[in-house]
Amino acid sequence: MEDTYVYISVKICLEPGQTEESIQEIVQDMDYSFDHPQIVEHEIIDILDSQIPEKEEEHYNDEYVDPFDTGSFLE
Numbered sequence: 001m002e003d004t005y006v007y008i009s010v011k012i013c014l015e016p017g018q019t020e021e022s023i024q025e026i027v028q029d030m031d032y033s034f035d036h037p038q039i040v041e042h043e044i045i046d047i048l049d050s051q052i053p054e055k056e057e058e059h060y061n062d063e064y065v066d067p068f069d070t071g072s073f074l075e
Contacts, residue, residue, distance in 0.1 A: 009048065016053070023050055 014026065027044060034042045 007045070018052060020050070020052065023047070023052075 014023065018026070024047070027047060030044075032044070
């Protein structure tokens with residue numbers, strides 16, 4: 001007897017500051033369910049993609065501003 005199944009993708013938005021390790025832990029600990037009388041079983045197979053923004057480093061504007069330049073005030 002062959003199994004009948006379908007793969008689906010689910011996007012889960014997380015709080016900022018996650019790492020690959022914390023994402024793995026979150027997915028493993030998730031309480032997820034697909035409730036339907038014709039679904040007999042479900043499981044998370046794999047993490048297909050993730051986006052982890054790099055922390056923005058604090059830096060200052062290095063562009064020099066001439067305090068005596070009034071050119072921007074002239075029309």
